[in-house]
Amino acid sequence: xxxxxxxxxxxxxxxxxxxxxxxxxxxxxxxxxxxxxxxxxxxxxxxxxxxxxxxxxxxxxxxxxxxxxxxxxxxxxxxxxxxxxxxxxxxxxxxxxxxxxxxxxxxxxxxxxxxxxxxxxxxxxxxxxxxxxxxxxxxxxxxxxxxxxxxxxxxxxxxxxxxxxxxxxxxxxxxxxxxxxxxxxxxxxxxxxxxxxxxxxxxxxxxxxxxxxxxxxxxxxxxxxxxxxxxxxxxxxxxxxxxxxxxxxxxxxxxxxxxxxxxxxxxxxxxxxxxxxxxxxxxxxxxxxxxxxxxxxxxxxxxxxxxxxxxxxxxxxxxxxxxxxxxxxxxxxxxxxxxxxxxxxxxxxxxxxxxxxxxxxxxxxxxxxxxxxxxxxxxxxxxxxxxxxxxxxxxxxxxxxxxxxxxxxxxxxxxxxxxxxxxx
Numbered sequence: 001x002x003x004x005x006x007x008x009x010x011x012x013x014x015x016x017x018x019x020x021x022x023x024x025x026x027x028x029x030x031x032x033x034x035x036x037x038x039x040x041x042x043x044x045x046x047x048x049x050x051x052x053x054x055x056x057x058x059x060x061x062x063x064x065x066x067x068x069x070x071x072x073x074x075x076x077x078x079x080x081x082x083x084x085x086x087x088x089x090x091x092x093x094x095x096x097x098x099x100x101x102x103x104x105x106x107x108x109x110x111x112x113x114x115x116x117x118x119x120x121x122x123x124x125x126x127x128x129x130x131x132x133x134x135x136x137x138x139x140x141x142x143x144x145x146x147x148x149x150x151x152x153x154x155x156x157x158x159x160x161x162x163x164x165x166x167x168x169x170x171x172x173x174x175x176x177x178x179x180x181x182x183x184x185x186x187x188x189x190x191x192x193x194x195x196x197x198x199x200x201x202x203x204x205x206x207x208x209x210x211x212x213x214x215x216x217x218x219x220x221x222x223x224x225x226x227x228x229x230x231x232x233x234x235x236x237x238x239x240x241x242x243x244x245x246x247x248x249x250x251x252x253x254x255x256x257x258x259x260x261x262x263x264x265x266x267x268x269x270x271x272x273x274x275x276x277x278x279x280x281x282x283x284x285x286x287x288x289x290x291x292x293x294x295x296x297x298x299x300x301x302x303x304x305x306x307x308x309x310x311x312x313x314x315x316x317x318x319x320x321x322x323x324x325x326x327x328x329x330x331x332x333x334x335x336x337x338x339x340x341x342x343x344x345x346x347x348x349x350x351x352x353x354x355x356x357x358x359x360x361x362x363x364x365x366x367x368x369x370x371x372x373x374x375x376x377x378x379x380x381x382x383x384x385x386x387x388x389x390x391x392x393x394x395x396x397x398x399x400x401x402x403x404x405x406x407x408x409x410x411x412x413x414x415x416x417x418x419x420x421x422x423x424x
Contacts, residue, residue, distance in 0.1 A: 017357035028349025042335040043145040045152040045327040049136040080158045152327035171310040178303035185296045205271035206278035221265040228258040
């Protein structure tokens, strides 16, 4: 820093450059104030919505509870932040009326930037990738404290509305699905019942329930065949005692009976032989019927629960989103932080003033005291003659110092009051 190598020399430099310091600091204060008051003031209104439980169980809806809830909330957010919905809010509330030349696309973009929808998750569950949120926060920032409350309330109303519509649609879709499935499975059961009835009628003698009687019938038929064979043998032995016509008639009658019984026996044997395959096909039909009946019972139960859910969703008692905190009109702006900007501007002004003073000292390296002379020339001065000031000079110097000091303190005090008044 040239000639300034001690604290006393630095303080003397500040005193010599007091005018420069005062002008730069004052100019910095003016620039800082102009910049601060040129920034638009933003007011924020926040609403909190609690997330409740669905009236239709996730088991019926076929969804995973946490992942489904997150996706559901994202869909609601996308709906309310859609362009058409934002344009409706802008036109209805006459947003950005102070800038009529702004295109509607820019207005939509600005409103999206001003609106934030966040999900509140339990901190103890935040580490989980599918942690379920417990609440929603909707915050809006605009330049009008009354308008920002109206817009925030409009978003809250839209979230409740979209949630209502979405849940009613989901309940109706779920009920319609189970109703159609009930009709489909009921029709399939009716058709399978008819097929089983026809199958029983067609293979009545081969069914497991008829095998016992078929075996008994087969034994009886075989005994009948043996009896007829025995009768034929007796007729052949007593042929001489009968007339020819009578003998032939008896033989023909016995043969006809034997033929009928033999055909019946063959039919019974075929039915018994087909019994395993018939039983296998019958078991498949009955198993399919049992599966359909089980499905029908489950569908009927779920349909009844879905119907109750639909009734609840269409009623006033089924809200899954509840407003915990309604948006209130803000009393103070949240942006910009004028106190912080003023303090930063003041610090930068002081740094700039000191830097300029140091630069002037470097550009004008004048030896001002005996210590600097000894340090620069390696010579010990014999005598040092101080600057002799008259009484007028001293009075004028003190007057300037006091005047500038008072002006500086007054400016700082006025600046503080103005900022405090405008920022609250």
